[in-house]
Amino acid sequence: MSSDQPQCEQLTSWGGLRHLLTLEGLPRDMLVDLMDRAEAYLRAAGEPPARDDALVGRTVANLFFEPSTRTRASFELAAKRMNADVLNLDVNTSSRKKGESILDTIYTLQAMQVDVFVVRDASAGVPALIASEVQPHVSVLNAGEATVSHPTQGLLDLMTIRHHKTDFARLAVAIVGDIAHSRVARSAAQGLHTMGTRDLRLVAPPGLEPDPACYPGARITNDLNAGLAGADVVMTLRIQNERLREHETLIDAAEYHRQYGITRERLLRAKPDAIVMHPGPMNRGVEIASDVADGPQSVITEQVTNGLAMRMALLATVIETRQQR
Amino acid sequence: MSSDQPQCEQLTSWGGLRHLLTLEGLPRDMLVDLMDRAEAYLRAAGEPPARDDALVGRTVANLFFEPSTRTRASFELAAKRMNADVLNLDVNTSSRKKGESILDTIYTLQAMQVDVFVVRDASAGVPALIASEVQPHVSVLNAGEATVSHPTQGLLDLMTIRHHKTDFARLAVAIVGDIAHSRVARSAAQGLHTMGTRDLRLVAPPGLEPDPACYPGARITNDLNAGLAGADVVMTLRIQNERLREHETLIDAAEYHRQYGITRERLLRAKPDAIVMHPGPMNRGVEIASDVADGPQSVITEQVTNGLAMRMALLATVIETRQQR
Amino acid sequence: MSSDQPQCEQLTSWGGLRHLLTLEGLPRDMLVDLMDRAEAYLRAAGEPPARDDALVGRTVANLFFEPSTRTRASFELAAKRMNADVLNLDVNTSSRKKGESILDTIYTLQAMQVDVFVVRDASAGVPALIASEVQPHVSVLNAGEATVSHPTQGLLDLMTIRHHKTDFARLAVAIVGDIAHSRVARSAAQGLHTMGTRDLRLVAPPGLEPDPACYPGARITNDLNAGLAGADVVMTLRIQNERLREHETLIDAAEYHRQYGITRERLLRAKPDAIVMHPGPMNRGVEIASDVADGPQSVITEQVTNGLAMRMALLATVIETRQQR
Numbered sequence: 001m002s003s004d005q006p007q008c009e010q011l012t013s014w015g016g017l018r019h020l021l022t023l024e025g026l027p028r029d030m031l032v033d034l035m036d037r038a039e040a041y042l043r044a045a046g047e048p049p050a051r052d053d054a055l056v057g058r059t060v061a062n063l064f065f066e067p068s069t070r071t072r073a074s075f076e077l078a079a080k081r082m083n084a085d086v087l088n089l090d091v092n093t094s095s096r097k098k099g100e101s102i103l104d105t106i107y108t109l110q111a112m113q114v115d116v117f118v119v120r121d122a123s124a125g126v127p128a129l130i131a132s133e134v135q136p137h138v139s140v141l142n143a144g145e146a147t148v149s150h151p152t153q154g155l156l157d158l159m160t161i162r163h164h165k166t167d168f169a170r171l172a173v174a175i176v177g178d179i180a181h182s183r184v185a186r187s188a189a190q191g192l193h194t195m196g197t198r199d200l201r202l203v204a205p206p207g208l209e210p211d212p213a214c215y216p217g218a219r220i221t222n223d224l225n226a227g228l229a230g231a232d233v234v235m236t237l238r239i240q241n242e243r244l245r246e247h248e249t250l251i252d253a254a255e256y257h258r259q260y261g262i263t264r265e266r267l268l269r270a271k272p273d274a275i276v277m278h279p280g281p282m283n284r285g286v287e288i289a290s291d292v293a294d295g296p297q298s299v300i301t302e303q304v305t306n307g308l309a310m311r312m313a314l315l316a317t318v319i320e321t322r323q324q325r
Numbered sequence: 326m327s328s329d330q331p332q333c334e335q336l337t338s339w340g341g342l343r344h345l346l347t348l349e350g351l352p353r354d355m356l357v358d359l360m361d362r363a364e365a366y367l368r369a370a371g372e373p374p375a376r377d378d379a380l381v382g383r384t385v386a387n388l389f390f391e392p393s394t395r396t397r398a399s400f401e402l403a404a405k406r407m408n409a410d411v412l413n414l415d416v417n418t419s420s421r422k423k424g425e426s427i428l429d430t431i432y433t434l435q436a437m438q439v440d441v442f443v444v445r446d447a448s449a450g451v452p453a454l455i456a457s458e459v460q461p462h463v464s465v466l467n468a469g470e471a472t473v474s475h476p477t478q479g480l481l482d483l484m485t486i487r488h489h490k491t492d493f494a495r496l497a498v499a500i501v502g503d504i505a506h507s508r509v510a511r512s513a514a515q516g517l518h519t520m521g522t523r524d525l526r527l528v529a530p531p532g533l534e535p536d537p538a539c540y541p542g543a544r545i546t547n548d549l550n551a552g553l554a555g556a557d558v559v560m561t562l563r564i565q566n567e568r569l570r571e572h573e574t575l576i577d578a579a580e581y582h583r584q585y586g587i588t589r590e591r592l593l594r595a596k597p598d599a600i601v602m603h604p605g606p607m608n609r610g611v612e613i614a615s616d617v618a619d620g621p622q623s624v625i626t627e628q629v630t631n632g633l634a635m636r637m638a639l640l641a642t643v644i645e646t647r648q649q650r
Numbered sequence: 651m652s653s654d655q656p657q658c659e660q661l662t663s664w665g666g667l668r669h670l671l672t673l674e675g676l677p678r679d680m681l682v683d684l685m686d687r688a689e690a691y692l693r694a695a696g697e698p699p700a701r702d703d704a705l706v707g708r709t710v711a712n713l714f715f716e717p718s719t720r721t722r723a724s725f726e727l728a729a730k731r732m733n734a735d736v737l738n739l740d741v742n743t744s745s746r747k748k749g750e751s752i753l754d755t756i757y758t759l760q761a762m763q764v765d766v767f768v769v770r771d772a773s774a775g776v777p778a779l780i781a782s783e784v785q786p787h788v789s790v791l792n793a794g795e796a797t798v799s800h801p802t803q804g805l806l807d808l809m810t811i812r813h814h815k816t817d818f819a820r821l822a823v824a825i826v827g828d829i830a831h832s833r834v835a836r837s838a839a840q841g842l843h844t845m846g847t848r849d850l851r852l853v854a855p856p857g858l859e860p861d862p863a864c865y866p867g868a869r870i871t872n873d874l875n876a877g878l879a880g881a882d883v884v885m886t887l888r889i890q891n892e893r894l895r896e897h898e899t900l901i902d903a904a905e906y907h908r909q910y911g912i913t914r915e916r917l918l919r920a921k922p923d924a925i926v927m928h929p930g931p932m933n934r935g936v937e938i939a940s941d942v943a944d945g946p947q948s949v950i951t952e953q954v955t956n957g958l959a960m961r962m963a964l965l966a967t968v969i970e971t972r973q974q975r
Binding site for chain 3 (some may be wrong): 368370371373374376394395398399401402405406605606607609626627629630633
């Protein structure tokens, strides 16, 4: 893997967004600009979705080396509503033996004049590796990278929080779940940090706490009640049983729910107007009670809508950056 | 499953078609209107196919929880020729554990502003369940539901029959095969009933006869010759060996052909101008002889062409209904 | 399989290209015309790709009965950039039991008004069989046929050679690898023959030499050094281990590289301005050294770019042929 500083490589020399690899190091103004642009793509339910000609004649390749339904659908519709040509390649990881062959796939698609690669991969460093090798006019969007980064999710989370809460600096945000392996938590924390949020609580079961070095300034705890106390935002993470098993912290779903599930009673510890977030897909009755998921404080489907708008904003932005080069 | 009366829920209060879940209870005028609209989309072979801008800016999601090539292709081309954005999701049933998760997939796609869900599922009640949960501006088209319903197939069958035979009330129609498990037979019978056909013969091998309550007024028999006598329309069904095995009526293909296969000799029992139909894909030499499938009385490829036109008509109709709300 | 002379059947009575089944028998003028047309679709890297309205309202079905990423992506983008409606059907060979069912799939899609079938199949004769059965206005493009033919690859190879070398008649071309099972070698040799190349060397490991009757006039050898001596073009083929194993000539990858891999030292035996070609995907370090693949003599990514342009040219040509009928 060629790069230690993806955060530098994603910007052009004059500061335009060329790739989106990580939220780490992205300036606050750029985050705000992306949120503003994405909001401009929102429409009321029932109205036709926003369209934009920014990608007419451009080609977007969705390269998903890890299975995904919702993120792939979101990027696919974002590209189609911007009138791009879209190529979906669901590549089984098992058919990939060595690092070089990913790059040969990229060189091949680049030779077919793909403009934007949307990449999801189970190995850390793959989006940055690809970004370091593509031609100057090609962009890479990270659609989920191992346990490291999921920057489009982070941006849609920020956008959703901003819609409900005005001042990031005054927020108390609790993220609950397997923080150690969560790219969602990592990207959210990086974005919140840039936006000025100082009160971040990371609530994880014993053994699933993150490396504190990855979350400077955050409070790491096993105590859900303490984490939720007075929170403005409660973000609960999907429990991935196969991952828990790997790490020998096998937890029964019912037991997990009892200890770390977000229920109506537990939510009373947060502020009365706290919002509840989940990146999906949910295990109802495990990390979140069904009545909370569907309740008045839930903004979960709003996150999905914002995600598509944010991906449209990102596509428009990287194509614009390219035109300014 | 929430609904006992999908036939009521598919119409708006003023009688517009919002969802297509079943042909049961659809008024005769609506069937005629759909056939008229679909016919307007037919073109001569070699001419460019009909196009329509009725779905510009709309999104159609094909959710196939059961594998399908022809029905999926038909819906996909129908949507593309109406200039919709199309999202294909071939979801493996095994990845679906409980009822709720289907709905969460639907809520997610709805939050991405999908306008029409085309749903095929192996469980009874799923299209109606989805229809009962989507937002008011969203439509559901049933593309095959367990052994219960396949209404777009029923409509294309009616359209094909109408093209060749003028008066439904005077027709004798024979449906031959595993009636007990056939959604194709169910939907055809419902449509024929509404159109006024009174002479319906259901010919099934012993053990595969349907529940008579599902086919009021039909003649159910094991005797193929009696069923074919004087028929205007002969519809033969695909034999699904795996299903036969399940029901312990294991029949050898050659033996099935000998007893229930439609051959040239057998077809002589029907009217000289009888048409032969099959929903496809065919097992040639099993339920139908190859020379009958390709013979002058066969309207099998016409059914396929009509199917695509009918799916265009349905997409146009539900979008129009929505605009009139 | 119905046809012994696909080369006759692919042209109309007045000599227009209706199907592309094989390069065998295609007149030199037609090859030149296709190369000229394809070159007109080339654009500089970073510029928007060429587009063409020649296929507006037309439907292209990609029927891949053998898995493929690059060829399918190339045809898909070619069709989309010509504004066709595109249907992708990746059909698992295992789900196909007898010859007739392929044709029934074709009849079905034809009834949905598909205009062009792009077909890849592991059985010899399938593209010609389909071409012999479709309606007069429908075209078939062979996207890879068993070990027999890969004509679009042959055309892109010719186009790439022509760009670098002016006179086919004076060229010495070496093709290296498992010639016995290579459809790429077969199509390249047929095209080169038509263009006037007389010095063709086929270098294969013992046991993998081709039937000389398939390569009239070519020199067949096991000696790589002799094959490369003074060559203008070095085309190396992908080693398919599973195929080697079948033919009991199991060769270890490192041993293959030592004996038949194209390395910098070996390349010194060819002319100094020799170009190096590979159809992809590459096994770096097996049939080709990585520094050769990425070196100044390599035209491998150019082949990919030319391939997409050639497929656009072919789609435009068969649609034009149809309009002249």
